[in-house]
Amino acid sequence: MKHYCGIDWASDHHDISIVNESGKKVNKFRIDDDLNGYHTLSNTLKSFEVEIPIAIEAKDNLLINFLIAEGYEVYSINPKSAERYKDRYNVAGNKTDEIDSFALADMLRTDMHKYRPLEYSSEEIRKLKILCGEYSKLMKDKNMLESQLYDVLSKYYPIALTLFSSYNCKTLYKLILKYSTYEELRKVSYEDLEKFLKENRYRKAHYIKKVYNKIQGNDYYALAIFDETFSHTARALVKMLLILEAEIKEIKNKMTEITTTHTLGTIFYSLPGSGEILAPKLLSIMGDNKKVYLSSSEIQAYSGVAPVTKRSGKSSRVKFRFACNKEYRNTLTTFAFCSLNWSPWARGYYDKSRQKGKRHYESLRLLAYKWTRIIFKLWQTGELYSEEYHTKNLERFSKNILKIA
Incomplete structure (x- = not known):
């Protein structure tokens, strides 16, 4: 006799329901989200001595990876589809983890022909997929921090935004760490500024002179209270940006390495x-x-x-x-x-x-x-x-x- 399994997953536990081909619930239990719980689920399914397809409202997590590695057919069900299916026999709208797991198992029993079991690419591609996702997240975080830094500098240190071609370059970050206020920057000598810029690949004499004249030739209004407060925020943002950029560069290199060595x-x-x-x-x-x-x-x-x-x-x-x-x-x-x-x-x-x-x-x-x-x-x-x-x-x-x- 055919059987079907439904899993209502959560962060720390999972509710399991198993139904037979006539729709009768033959087993229900709960497992913890750990290796012992995963083995309990696998051993229970194996005790039926038939292949049991599994339905779950997720596409990729540790439990799914474990089940696929064990050789089970896992079907990912869209939560919206599962919600609509439950309305077929639960008009009152009752909701429990047990009801949800039973609905998934029964849904697989009646509509399995409409779904395909999860298929995964190679381990390298799965690694690449994760790296691409993390790259996008870190880039969003970087853009957010850059906007915050621009906002802070425009309030207390506006000249820093005009010294270089971009407000998100590493030279500006290092400048803020070394001279975090306009008062500190204005006191710097031409020789010290020249040394700093040359260390950061700005070697042309006319450009160094232009930056120095801009610093000395403008008398920006600055409040001591702003310098004492916003400078801490600016330094913190710069430090976070430098860490982010280093990690983004490393992720980017790994993405390139996997793609260039892959046959596709x-x-x-x-x-x-x-x-x-x-x-x-x-x-x-x-x-x-x-x-x-x-x-x-x-x-x-x-x-x-x-x-x-x-x-x-x-x-x-x-x-x-x-x-x-x-x-x-x-x-x-x-x-x-x-x-x-x-x-x-x-x-x-x-x-x-x-x-x-x-x-x-x-x-x-x-x-x-x-x-x-x-x-x-x-x-x-x-x-x-x-x-x-x-x-x-x-x-x-x-x-x-x-x-x-």
Whole structure:
């Protein structure tokens, strides 16, 4: 007799329900979120002496990794789908962990044919996916800290923002650590400033003189109370930024190393405008397991570059897709934007979309939709991207359309 397992997972424990093919609950129990709990679950499932598929409202955690390593088929159920399914037999809206785990098991019993078991790429790709995610998070933190530093400096140390070409360069950070107030900076001698700038790769005499004259020639208004308070915040922000930049650089190097050594890496580096950041991110999205995506439409829907169409009777609406992997959408639309300067057909497609009245970001999503088809085909065949080959295909397709018309 077939059996099905549902897991309602939490941070410190997991509720398990097992049902048979007629929908009767044959076992229920709770395990702790540790190795002993995982083995208890595995041993219980093995006691039925049949293969038991497992449903859970998650895609990647330690429990799922353990179950897949043990050889179980694990199905990731969208929480929204599970919530709608529970309404079929729980009209009153009662909610307990036991009810949730039972609903997942029963959902697998009735609708398993609508889902696919989780498929993972190689360990290297999974590592790359994590690195890309952490890179994006740290970059957001870095941008946030840079904005905070700009705000603090504009309040008590505005001249520091005008000395260099950018307010987020390392030379400015080191300047703030060494001369954290305008009073300290104004007292510095030309020789000391020259030494400091040359140590930070500013060696041209006319530039050093320009910076020195700017410091000495401007009498910025400064309050001692501001210097004594905001200087602590500025130094703290700079120290955090320097630590972040070092970690971001290390993560970036690891991303590049994995992508350049992977057999599929050259495909993504061949894409116009991909570069050293987007190529690893695109590889992490696609992976190296060809069972993960069966068609380009799956990637388009999951990443949110494909819209949602709602039809009923004579009405039809095309809406923006909110339920998606937003990190994937950001990667694909960013790549579409970067391709504009490197791919003539991409630039032409974007310009035509804008001429039709589409907004900038909407046009990028449409272009990302097109690029996803190309990337999927290259990923399947293992071929490198060729702008000339793709342009000829577009011309041939246009001629065929004209013949049909």
